[in-house]
Amino acid sequence: MVIGVLALQGAVSEHVVKLQACGVATKLINELSDLAGIDGIVIPGGESTTIRKLLVREQMLTPLKQLVKSGLPVFGTCAGLVLLAQPDSLDGLNGQVERNGFGRQRESFETELTVMGWSRPFHGVFIRAPFLTRVETPAKPIVTLPDGRIVAAQQANVLVTAFHPELTDDGRFHQLFIDEIVRGRG
Numbered sequence: 001m002v003i004g005v006l007a008l009q010g011a012v013s014e015h016v017v018k019l020q021a022c023g024v025a026t027k028l029i030n031e032l033s034d035l036a037g038i039d040g041i042v043i044p045g046g047e048s049t050t051i052r053k054l055l056v057r058e059q060m061l062t063p064l065k066q067l068v069k070s071g072l073p074v075f076g077t078c079a080g081l082v083l084l085a086q087p088d089s090l091d092g093l094n095g096q097v098e099r100n101g102f103g104r105q106r107e108s109f110e111t112e113l114t115v116m117g118w119s120r121p122f123h124g125v126f127i128r129a130p131f132l133t134r135v136e137t138p139a140k141p142i143v144t145l146p147d148g149r150i151v152a153a154q155q156a157n158v159l160v161t162a163f164h165p166e167l168t169d170d171g172r173f174h175q176l177f178i179d180e181i182v183r184g185r186g
């Protein structure tokens, strides 16, 4: 299995380390031709407006959007969530995103998260993070804060977190992403 990591900007190497720890090969995605032959892709955190600009410059925005639509497994963290939830970006998640939603006072914070179906909490690292105000079917929330903000969700081949699992030593979200790819193959 080869998982691409979009490498235009942002927290790229941390995802590579986490994926390799899950036992899969990784491939940095820098240009259109790199998209060939991958079994899934990670859209990292960074600056969503910058990543979007670079996707347009590299003529990758539309092809990547089409790949996501056609079922390529994708895991977006933070800025990656923003891009996946924006209809005019990657449009892979049916929901409403609030960019930089936590505002100034809590631009960055860490908190223990309750993940649906997991017995142990997950340490959430939020850095100028977005959140989802709502998600609609077929998307479903998998982590909702006590105040109702949705910070992780899943829709078919798309997994998103508003926080940064690649910045913790807990590999469960990356493993979930890999497990779903394996499961999807039957």
Ligand code: GLN
Pocket (backbone or CB within 6 Å): 044, 045, 046, 047, 048, 049, 077, 078, 079, 080, 082, 099, 100, 127, 128, 129, 130
């Ligand atoms: N605030 C950034 C954005 O909207 C995301 C921050 C991050 O990825 N850590 O693009």
